[in-house]
Amino acid sequence: MNTPEHSPLGRDTVYADRYDASLLFPIPRADKRAEIGVAEILPFHGTDIWNAYELSWLDSRGKPQVALAEFRVPASSSHIIESKSFKLYLNGFAQESVADTEALAETLRHDLSAAAGAVVGVVLAPVRAAAFPIVDLDGHLLDTQDVAIDHYGPPRPEYLRADASATAVDETLVSHLLRSNCPVTGQPDWGSVQIAYRGAPIDHAGLLRYLVSFRTHNEFHEQCVERIFVDLMRRCAPQRLRVYARYTRRGGLDINPFRSSEPATPGNPRNVRQ
Structure with missing residues (x-):
């Protein structure tokens, strides 16, 4: 099996x-x-x-x-x-x-x-x-927002929203607060995530609450990133979207899933936590 x-x-x-x-x-x-x-x-x-x-x-x-x-x-x-x-x-x-x-x-x-x-x-x-040079992930940091958070799992896509009445933007957002758990052992997986999109402006506070809602969620790295991508597409309908997570290593390996609405070849930008 x-x-x-x-x-x-x-x-x-x-x-x-x-x-x-x-x-x-x-x-x-x-x-x-x-x-x-x-x-x-x-x-x-x-x-x-x-x-x-x-x-x-x-x-x-x-x-x-x-x-x-x-x-x-x-x-x-x-x-x-x-x-x-x-x-x-x-x-x-x-x-x-x-x-x-x-x-x-x-x-x-x-x-x-x-x-x-x-x-x-x-x-x-x-x-x-x-x-493997060490670099920062490009983008606006979401983590400095003054927001109250009280939900840590399961993921809540309803937190995601975009202002469809506003002019479309090109924006790249970054958070270092992504955490999920191995679905078998329950061990925590720590990561940073970069979200780049073009479309109606996504609400930053809602996006941060959504990312934190993975904190006690049990799923492999690749599955978490695909869930984030699909939820953003469904809830915010961007014209273009990229989601890239950089997870810290365990046992000498780190895993970094990248998903994009368009064909693209990501770099391998190791960050300071890796």
């Missing part, structure tokens, strides 16, 4: 240090998308960017090698990859001899694409600060 409760999450685990592609645990996207009314024809484009900071292997002479890795899983893929299984899989290379980084990248691309059901982009980079 490829459901979260059958994944390695929340279970005692033996951390293998030899390569094993079967450790990857894919979870179908379709079930959670059905909850928010998303069918086979997706209302968005996008990708899930994973950054790995704990990737190591042995070269042909037995000397350990390390690299930073970026993985891009298309939103059009049929499955997400459960994060603990991803970590276990990557850890399996620790005592594995690999000819070179090109061979490693090809193995990663093959296995991850098979699990996700679509071609996964793989980039390996040397360990140096320039690989």
